[in-house]
Amino acid sequence: MTDQLAPPTVASGTTKPSLRTGPTLWVLLSAMFFAQFDFFVVNVAAPSLEEGIHAGPAALELVVGGYAFAYAAGMITGGRLGDKYGYRRLFVIGTIAFGITSLLCGLAQDPTQLTIARLAQGLAGSMMVPQVLATITAEFPDEKKPRAMAWYGAAAGLGSIAGQVLGGALIAADFAGLGWRNIFFINVPFCIVIAAAAMRVLPARTHTRKVGLDPVGAFGVALALALLLVPLTMGHTSNWPVWTWVSMAVAVPVAVVTVLWEKRIGRGGGDPVLVFPLFRTPSYRGGVIASIAFMVYFGSFMFTLTLLLQSGLHQGPFQAGLLFSPMGILFTATSMIGRKLTNRWGMGALSFCSGVIILGLVMLAVRLWMAGPDTGLPYIVLCLCLIGAGNGVVLPALFGAALMRVRPQDAGIASGILTTSQQFASAAGVAVIGAVFFAVAGNKPADADWAQAMGWSTVVSAVMVLVVMWMTWTFKKFAGTAQQSQNQSDATAAAAHV
Structure with missing residues (x-):
């Protein structure tokens, strides 16, 4: 079909040595799973942290937001270091560092120690995760990249949902009386195994092009992100004081100077x-947006x-986490x-599945508005099933569409920017749409209208998915143009042969 995503032409000109793609993919995706798991798992641990180390609301925001900030701020530099020193080397270093910092998180005795450890854990993740997409983009054969991207999307989604489900289960099980600490300790043995396996199965090759470092640019990007992420993360709990607005305003000139x-x-x-030339490629630019x-x-x-x-329908952490399970199962399936659907129907399949997500969100919003707290859990699960089914097709396709024309030597930096x-978008979404949620719910938890708040925030989410649907037409137009150019090249070659 003319609107299918064409395979990359730049990278496919070279023949890659034999690569054990199966074991390599599982090692890479294991690290991606744990990085996402640790981003979401702290949400269900918040009550335990309040009780265990007396973490107040501001401290909890720093524990969650500190990881997000360090993870986001270091990602581009982590990708560039992978381009310079090799993806396997940075992956192994990042994985070992992630295990060590996870151990430090579990050993923390007060909110300050936990916040510092979470910052370090985020930085470790920013060294580890860019090498996942970079290795797939640079080293996997073209015919195996779509399936690898599908599994990458599945690992990212499952890690997010497992943070809710397994996190609640670990806290409830209270192994050895360690409570919330188990959500961090569980990472340590897995990181050791992943790092050891990576040394055996990941390719050790590095690209011959020398890559320089840009410490001033890296600091500028990190500072601009900090000036935005910190107030976005902490603003709603502190009632948006003046410093939050000043910080976000200063972020603009810092970003301009950095650019x-x-x-x-x-x-x-x-x-x-x-690397601004990356954004000249319509597929990469559209994929990022x-x-x-x-x-x-x-x-x-x-x-x-x-x-x-938890607050509106009074479900415990474990029970609330279990309600995400059907969503995760359908996401994986x-x-x-999804690759077969896009191969057959092109970007039309992506548009359709975006519509499925919107349908689930709208159904949930309307029901919450009409029934309020009497909205049944089975109905919520039904909506989550629709949303999860659509997510499973859309998210991996976005990764593939963004990176399909990236040169192997730019795979690390392209993955880091993406x-x-x-x-950053995830953190900003929590802050902005979360502000809509709290504005509707009210400031007093006892009197909050949780159902109405969720309804309105869900509508805003649906608008975001509409943007995704609109961008699929960019992919469709680009793919059609690429196919037309390929047809013209084939016709020219045939004429020359005659």
Whole structure:
């Protein structure tokens, strides 16, 4: 079909040595799973942290937001370091560091120690995760990339949902009387196994092109993100004091100066951390924009739904987590068949599945408005099934669409920019759509209208998915143009042969 995504032409010109793609993929995806797991697991541990180490609301925001900030701020540099020193080396270093910092999180005795450990854990994740997509993009044969991207999307989604389900189960089980600490300790043995397996199965090759580092640009990106993420994360719990608005305002000139610096480095023949030529490719530009819209919706939806289930419908952490299970199962199932759907129906399948997500969100919003707290849990699960089924097709396709034309030597930085955009979008979605949620719910938990708040925030989420649907037409137009160019090239070659 003319609207199918064409395989990359730049990377396919080279023949890659034999690669054990199966074991390699499982090692890579295990790390991705735990990085996502640790982002969401703290949500269900919040009450235990309040009781165990006397973490107040501000401290809890820092524990959650600190990981998100460090993870997002270090992602681009982590991708560039992978391009420079090799994806396997950075993956192994990042995985070991993730295990060590997870141990430190579990050993923390007060909110300050836990916050510092979470910042370090986020930085470790930012070294580890960019190498996952980079290895797939640079090393996997073209015919195996779509399936690998499907599994990548499944691992990211399952890690997010497992943070809710398994996190609640670990806390409830209270192994060895360690309570919330188990959600961090469980990472340690797995990180050891993953790092050891990576040394055996991940390719050790590095690209011959020398890549320079840009510490000024890296600091500028991190500072701009900090000035935005910190107030977005903590603003709603502190009633948006003046410093939050000042911080966000200062982020704008910092970002402008950083962009000007990056362009100057690029014009001078250097290697900036922001590779602007990547955005000249319609598929990459459209994939980043669509991924941002998707993660604004997904991050905020998981956050607000957890509040509805626990605070509004009075479900315990474990019971609330179990309600996410059908969503996760369908996410996994559809992510596996999503490639076949897009192969047959092109971007029409992506548009249709975006519509399925919107249908589930609208059904949930309308029911919450009409029935309020009497909305039945089976109905909520039905809506979550529709949403999960659509997510499983859309999310992996966005990864594949964004990276399909990236050169192997730029795989690390391209993956870092894409993942940073998604991480920032998720944090911004929690803050912005979460602000809508709290504005409707009210400031007093006892009198809060949780159902109405969830209804309105769900509508905003549906608008974000509409943006994703609109961007699929960019992919369709690009793929059609690429196919037309390929047909013209084939015709020219045939004429020359005659």
